[in-house]
Amino acid sequence: MASDVLSSNSYGLATNTHWSGVSSVPICAFKSLLYCPGSRGFVYNPSAGLCIPLLWLQMGSGGATLGSADPLEWKVFVTNGLCRNGFEAYDYGSEGHFSCFKIITSSYEYSKATTECNALGGYLASVKTVDELNVVRGLAGSKDHWVGMDDLAKEGVHIWQEDGQRLTSEQQQTVFKPGEPNNYYGVEDCIHFRGSHQNLNDVHCWSTKRSVCESAPLTVTC
Template identity: 35%
Template structure:
């Protein structure tokens, strides 16, 4: 169960809500989740829309704190809510979604105020839409670095070197990259497989065929353990990890399990 531990710290239009998940059994441990929420202008995120988690809002919720608490208690992945203080309507949100997404709904006056979890995408990161309608959160760093340096800098920002698993993502890189950029795959030489940073996922044969250049990755001369998007050839390629290029960091956005 989720119970309120530390309810709230207020400053300006922001507050922190902390919920504690109480484990069951004699050796169970409590796990706390703290989220900062900020009141947002609906228009500041256009064209993106709030992604609702329920079709009809809860009613009779007396305060935005109770709305935040119920949203997070009912949906631990929730990273926002809509709250109307006049009517007590409360709509939990996953976060944002593209207007082209199935079931996307514009905000109506009766929906009330928009609160989003602070820093889901974050300063200097940009929300972008893929052709599929999925959203990604990226930051283009136009400074040359080695793959290790780039991965470390991304990690310091709570992000990882961008993964490119689909043609949609590759198409986006083609649009935003100003030249060759580092991407987040590694050759795990001891295992003979490639893995995406930030996901610990093995690249599938289908991914390789879709997003890599023909004949790549080929581990030329046995020293190509890292990856790039090659702007000239418009595809992914493996390179030595000490090659220096600008890079793109990616932050994970909230997703529904299953």
């Protein structure tokens, strides 16, 4: 469980569930887990004794705001309960986006890596921004890992596994090694994180690599 200062507009709060007269962080945690067991954490204002469960961890996703309260008086406590099956939560970007990631350490071909990730309830990771690329860099280090994009259905049309969207020119310029994907020798249809360059690159799909698996955070109400 992590603690940090709560920005007044970065987190959504439970709209119908809160407690006043709460004397300590442990009591706030107990109430949140007891009455809202799927909550992703809680916020606590010790001077006011207010405790509110956290349901969302992304700007614009709804929930109450702190109003005119001084955000520096609030503390946010985030649990890792928003992920399942061994995935861990990572935040990225200036707007407090969260997603769940898991490294599959066994080396597989792209199709097998996809199957293994799907079996965990996820997909090979989407890496559409520098912020997401930085998460993958931290997870993968210097080792090559599969991510979730290929042009197997139609040559030159690269599709993200997550949502079926096409690679955009902005994404290509931002997260790929310059000049990639280039379908070298006409056999490179699958995308991986290339550890030696710390960017994305296309490669033949039958090579074996570790994988970065991703899943969406749980949606919780109470």
